[in-house]
Amino acid sequence: MAVVLHGACVVRDLTEGDYVHSGTTKVWDQFSLKEGGESLSLRMIQADPGLSPGFSPIPNDDVLFCTEGRGIIWIGGNPYPLEADTAYFIPAHHAFCLRQDDETPATLVSSQYPEPRPTEFTEPQTDTQSLSEIPPMARLWEQESQTSGERWYRVLLDRRQNSNRITQLVGAIPPGRAPNHEHSFDEVIVILRGVGRMWAGDRSTPLKPGSCVFLPKNQTHCIENTGADEVRLLGIFARPSDPGSGFIF
The missing domain is CATH 2.60.120.10 (Jelly Rolls)
Structure with missing residues (x-):
């Protein structure tokens, strides 16, 4: 259950409340502009084994952190290793999807900036497109x-x-x-x-x-x-x- 402290500080669990679902993937949207912030959101992504649906491109930057997972994540169609304790930068207007190879679900935390959008799914894109030569990840x-x-x-x-x-x-x-x-x-x-x-x-x-x-x-x-x-x-x-x-x- 969400707890509101002084001001607009809110504390809750990552998998609290309703979620949206498509294929192998569930998404819990926890924080958005309705909490009183100006720019930053938080959502929890859980993907069962196999290929996830695509996450539709949005006009915002999106940063991910993988807490559990082993497989591949495609960012703008470009493949990168999906690993625990690894962060990923999704530039604005780029779709992403992932393939979880372990038997247990992959879990990632996502934050959008500066205008969070509701989660929308699309077909997974696994063909290479234009993206910066700088690897959009950090272990x-x-x-x-x-x-x-x-x-x-x-x-x-x-x-x-x-x-x-x-x-x-x-x-x-x-x-x-x-x-x-x-x-x-x-x-x-x-x-x-x-x-x-x-x-x-x-x-x-x-x-x-x-x-x-x-x-x-x-x-x-x-x-x-x-x-x-x-x-x-x-x-x-x-x-x-x-x-x-x-x-x-």
Whole structure:
């Protein structure tokens, strides 16, 4: 059940509520402009084994993060490895589809920018089309680890993959409570590992793997790690990555 904290901060589960379905694929749309944000959305994609339907081109950039999966993802008809802990940049006006080769479903998190659109399906496109020569993907384990206080993070998608308006990273928070802070841009968070609490103002709610959070700009917030191990999260920011600027999450 969705929990609304101070301001327009919303916490819910990735597979909460209704979903749209086509062929092998289910999609849960969790956050959109109706949450009060200006630009950033979040949806959960689950694809059973086999070839998925195509996701129709949209006039927005779309960033994906695969939490489970092994196979192929076609972006604009170009094939790339589908792997867990890997991010993918879908440029505006490009369709994508995927083939899951494992026996269990592939799961991906998707965020659109700047005008989220409802999910629409089309025929899968697996023939190569024009796309940048820069590979539109980034593996978590290949990225440089950076620090922010006692926390670490690795930026996956930014200007290096031509994602010039949105940044995606994976970060970790040790046991304890991170400092209160706010951002001048919308943010969505997905908890990948660990347990804790999401704080917005003087209210909080539990977090666990699969929890997702929408944070509008200028909302004071923090994450408290209430477990013995790190909380690992996926963070998506409606801002470009500026070298040397760092991130707080």
